[in-house]
Amino acid sequence: MEILLTLFLGQPLWLWLLFLTMVVVLLVLDLGVLNRGNKEIGVRRSLMLSGMYVAVGLAFGGFVWWQMGAERALEYTTGFVIEKSLAMDNIFVIAMIFGALAIPRHLQHRVLFWGILGVIVLRGLMIAVGATLVARYEWVLLIFAAFLIFTGIRMLMDGDHEEDLSQNRAFQWLRRNLRVTNRLHGDRFFVRRQTREGSLLFATPLFLALAMVEIADVIFAVDSVPAIFAITTDPYIVYTSNIFAILGLRALYFALAAILHRFAYLKQALAVLLVFIGGKVIAAEMLGIEKVPALFSLSVTFLILGAGIGWSLWKTRPGAQDRGAVANKG
Numbered sequence: 017m018e019i020l021l022t023l024f025l026g027q028p029l030w031l032w033l034l035f036l037t038m039v040v041v042l043l044v045l046d047l048g049v050l051n052r053g054n055k056e057i058g059v060r061r062s063l064m065l066s067g068m069y070v071a072v073g074l075a076f077g078g079f080v081w082w083q084m085g086a087e088r089a090l091e092y093t094t095g096f097v098i099e100k101s102l103a104m105d106n107i108f109v110i111a112m113i114f115g116a117l118a119i120p121r122h123l124q125h126r127v128l129f130w131g132i133l134g135v136i137v138l139r140g141l142m143i144a145v146g147a148t149l150v151a152r153y154e155w156v157l158l159i160f161a162a163f164l165i166f167t168g169i170r171m172l173m174d175g176d177h178e179e180d181l182s183q184n185r186a187f188q189w190l191r192r193n194l195r196v197t198n199r200l201h202g203d204r205f206f207v208r209r210q211t212r213e214g215s216l217l218f219a220t221p222l223f224l225a226l227a228m229v230e231i232a233d234v235i236f237a238v239d240s241v242p243a244i245f246a247i248t249t250d251p252y253i254v255y256t257s258n259i260f261a262i263l264g265l266r267a268l269y270f271a272l273a274a275i276l277h278r279f280a281y282l283k284q285a286l287a288v289l290l291v292f293i294g295g296k297v298i299a300a301e302m303l304g305i306e307k308v309p310a311l312f313s314l315s316v317t318f319l320i321l322g323a324g325i326g327w328s329l330w331k332t333r334p335g336a337q338d339r340g341a342v343a344n345k346g
Contacts, residue, residue, distance in 0.1 A: 025147060025251040031083070033255050035076075039136065042263055044071065046129070052092070062270035069264025070100075076260055091248035094317055095257030096290065098247070101321050102240045103261060105286055107269050108276060109232045116181035117221045117228075119200075121270075126203050127222060128266040131229040138234060139258050142241050147251040157249070157297055160242035164294030167239050171287035186231045187224075194219045239290065246293045247313060247321035277334045285324020292316060 020030040046065070073096055081089035114124055149156045181187055190196075197220045201207045205223035208215050244254045272279075296308045 027143070027250075027252040031252060035252075035259075038072075038076070039259060039263065042069075043129075043133070046266075051071050059271055062267050065267035066264050066271050069260070069267060073100075073260035073264070076126075076256065077233075080256075087310055088248070088250065088253060090314055091250070092253050092257050093245045094247050094310060094314040095253060096261050097314070097317055097321070098243055098293070099240055099258050099261035100244070101267050101282075101286060101289070101317075102236060103268065104272075104279065104282055106232060106236050106265070107272060108283075109236075110229055110269060110278060112181060113225055113228045113232070116157045117225050119222065119225050122201070123203055123222060125266060125270070127229060128269060131226055131233070132262060132266060134230045135262050136259055139232070139237060139241070139262070140255060143236055143251060143258065146241055146245055147249070147254070149246060150249050155247065158301060160245055161294040161297035163238070164242055164246060164290045165298075167288035168294065170289040171283060171290070181228070187228060190224060190227055194224070196221065197222055228232050243290060243293050246252075246297045247310070279325065279328045280332055281328040282324050285320055288324075289317060289320045292320065 020028065020033070021250070022029045024032055051247050077093045077096065082090045110128070114127075119127065134302075145169050146156075195216060197207060197218045200222055201220050203222065204220055205226065207220060208219050209218050240258065241254070244258060248254060281340075291335070293313075296313065300307050
């Protein structure tokens with residue numbers, strides 16, 4: 017039993033095993049019980065699943081409070097909320113990928129499930145590297161902070177610009193270096209086809225979608241991982257808040273895919289949030305304080321996101337655009 021008390025990345029091994037067990041149980045429940053087979057996931061079921069994942073994630077925050085104290089629990093909750101919000105921006109990109117590759121709705125959940133498995137591994141590697149750098153070189157946090165400010169300002173300047181998938185460099189590289197079929201083959205990622213060169217393995221557009229989803233997450237992780245490290249440098253809090261927020265991404269996608277247009281100003285709110293997170297790290301360094309209180313960070317996070325979502329829903333309410341057009345004509 018002593019091995020369970022061995023510290024791993026700053027926390028007892030049993031805490032890590034408990035978390036990983038919960039993740040495995042949730043994934044098995046999701047794929048093997050609640051969503052078996054290639055059936056289309058309706059909005060009602062998606063909302064229920066998304067609510068379940070949010071509840072489990074917040075409940076884990078209560079467990080963190082019990083085991084590690086109020087400050088760590090507030091840091092976990094802040095990280096969870098930030099990652100969940102940044103995942104919303106990821107949903108816009110995923111919808112664009114599925115639309116461009118004509119992936120039918122009943123196959124999209126298969127791509128997202130395997131995509132989330134890849135995310136769990138990739139985020140773990142990125143967080144481990146980040147934790148090692150921060151532990152050895154404290155000034156790395158200032159680089160993270162400056163990067164977050166730069167990213168936020170760039171997001172504000174880019175506005176609502178949407179990228180054409182066919183012009184994406186990663187997509188072009190995959191098309192050049194993979195043999196890809198012109199059509200889907202059910203739920204298969206790869207198929208064998210007879211050619212003049214013999215029997216060759218071809219990727220299907222479904223695998224292309226999976227690869228692009230993974231690449232998109234790596235790009236988003238470059239923003240989200242530094243954002244969480246700017247809240248806390250505890251690898252356990254960083255990783256658990258990240259993964260619990262991501263686990264519900266699939267359900268959240270199906271719940272919101274049809275109403276993404278209602279969150280027209282969320283990207284601007286996320287940009288402001290990144291600038292705030294980076295700014296508070298630099299301000300704390302300039303003022304000579306260890307870090308900004310977690311409760312303050314959580315409160316400002318809720319305020320920024322609430323304002324962005326509220327303004328989006330108000331500006332995109334039914335009839336708002338028609339009234340705006342009439343007013344402009346007048």
